[in-house]
Amino acid sequence: MASAVASADSMLCLSLQNPTKTLHFSIKTHSFHFLKPHLPAFRRYSGGVTPISPLRGFSCNCSSTNTTHYEFSDGSSEVELRLQLGGQDVLSAKDIFVDADGTSLTVKIQQAGSIITLIDTNSLFEKIKPAETIWYIDDDQLVISLKKQDPILKWPDIMESWESLSTGSMQLLKGTSIYIVGDSTEINQKVARELAVALGYTPLVTKELLETFAKQTVDSWVLAKGSDSVAEAESAILESLSCHVRAVVATLGGSHGAAGRTDKWRHLYSGFSIWLSQTEATDEDSAKEEARRHIEDGNVGYTNADVVVKLQGWDADHAKSVAQASLSALKRLILSDKKLPGKKSLYIRLGCRGDWPNIKPPGWDPSTATDAPPPATLQN
Numbered sequence: 001m002a003s004a005v006a007s008a009d010s011m012l013c014l015s016l017q018n019p020t021k022t023l024h025f026s027i028k029t030h031s032f033h034f035l036k037p038h039l040p041a042f043r044r045y046s047g048g049v050t051p052i053s054p055l056r057g058f059s060c061n062c063s064s065t066n067t068t069h070y071e072f073s074d075g076s077s078e079v080e081l082r083l084q085l086g087g088q089d090v091l092s093a094k095d096i097f098v099d100a101d102g103t104s105l106t107v108k109i110q111q112a113g114s115i116i117t118l119i120d121t122n123s124l125f126e127k128i129k130p131a132e133t134i135w136y137i138d139d140d141q142l143v144i145s146l147k148k149q150d151p152i153l154k155w156p157d158i159m160e161s162w163e164s165l166s167t168g169s170m171q172l173l174k175g176t177s178i179y180i181v182g183d184s185t186e187i188n189q190k191v192a193r194e195l196a197v198a199l200g201y202t203p204l205v206t207k208e209l210l211e212t213f214a215k216q217t218v219d220s221w222v223l224a225k226g227s228d229s230v231a232e233a234e235s236a237i238l239e240s241l242s243c244h245v246r247a248v249v250a251t252l253g254g255s256h257g258a259a260g261r262t263d264k265w266r267h268l269y270s271g272f273s274i275w276l277s278q279t280e281a282t283d284e285d286s287a288k289e290e291a292r293r294h295i296e297d298g299n300v301g302y303t304n305a306d307v308v309v310k311l312q313g314w315d316a317d318h319a320k321s322v323a324q325a326s327l328s329a330l331k332r333l334i335l336s337d338k339k340l341p342g343k344k345s346l347y348i349r350l351g352c353r354g355d356w357p358n359i360k361p362p363g364w365d366p367s368t369a370t371d372a373p374p375p376a377t378l379q380n
Helices: 162-173 185-199 206-215 217-227 227-241 282-295 300-304 316-336 338-348
Strands: 012-015 020-027 032-035 049-052 055-060 068-074 076-082 096-101 105-111 114-121 134-138 141-147 177-180 202-205 248-249 272-280 307-310
Touching: 020 114, 020 162, 049 227, 055 177, 096 134, 096 141, 105 141, 162 185, 162 316, 177 185, 185 248, 185 272, 202 206, 206 217, 206 227, 206 248, 217 227, 227 248, 227 300, 272 300, 282 307, 307 316
Parallel strands: 012 032, 032 307, 177 248, 177 272, 202 248, 272 307
Antiparallel strands: 012 020, 049 055, 055 068, 068 076, 076 141, 096 105, 105 114, 134 141
């Protein structure tokens, strides 16, 4: 990942057999997310969304024994959650248990000698200040006020979900385009389409553009002229797309495309790049070791991409889960350095000269630079 975010805490998140449990660890300066797409990696809402001015109402199953209805509002420096207690025989505050910590929230009530969980999540939309949590009973509602660590960030909902990430990411990206790169052209395309729909971005596929231009398939092109010719042509397309905003670009996977070559990345740096990589790692230690090995070997995806999302297995029906993991990782990356979208914009305005992340002054000529990285190819 770019050294511009070297100071940020970097994460690899593993979704194990228990989908509610997430393990985190840091590796160097890179941002990773490890996902088993065939498992439900994140909790999902059931029911629809009904406007309740000025709040919003949801019907949500959150590891609870019943369906909990709640209202949510963002008051700038704090967020407020109102849980319905209607029908619950809660006599006093001593019957209520509220535990908030970091990005987790647990709410339980005692009723007729039994403990009922109203909400239990470790996926709040962003971090809170647990020591400043306030709660009280207002008629038939339990009101919980959570102080945000980042008062500027607008929370679309109390929890991180596909819907809240889709809405919340737009304020962070500020129109910056996204490039989906990685091992598989198919995976790149499927995930890119999900992201484009969610963000309201324009979906673009370099494979389709190349085949339209050459009037032949990429596979036949590789057989006729070699993968270097295809990579060169895709690099030219990426150059033409680099000045576009609000686009999600799916690139060629494997060794055929420009993303597999370090010297073809100058225009990929114009947007946020997400490297999708399949892995056989099954636990934290093996994934950690694999990632470190790829970094030490100078793997293009691990050294150049802004975000790496590792997949154990692939099912096209779960492309949205991979897209959600990608948005979650992008959110963490940008929150670690909110100047990144502006820096990407500056990089474009100066002509995508290849000097990312250490942008040189106007007038700098990449052809005379002595610190250019040596060419590299994709490593498995």
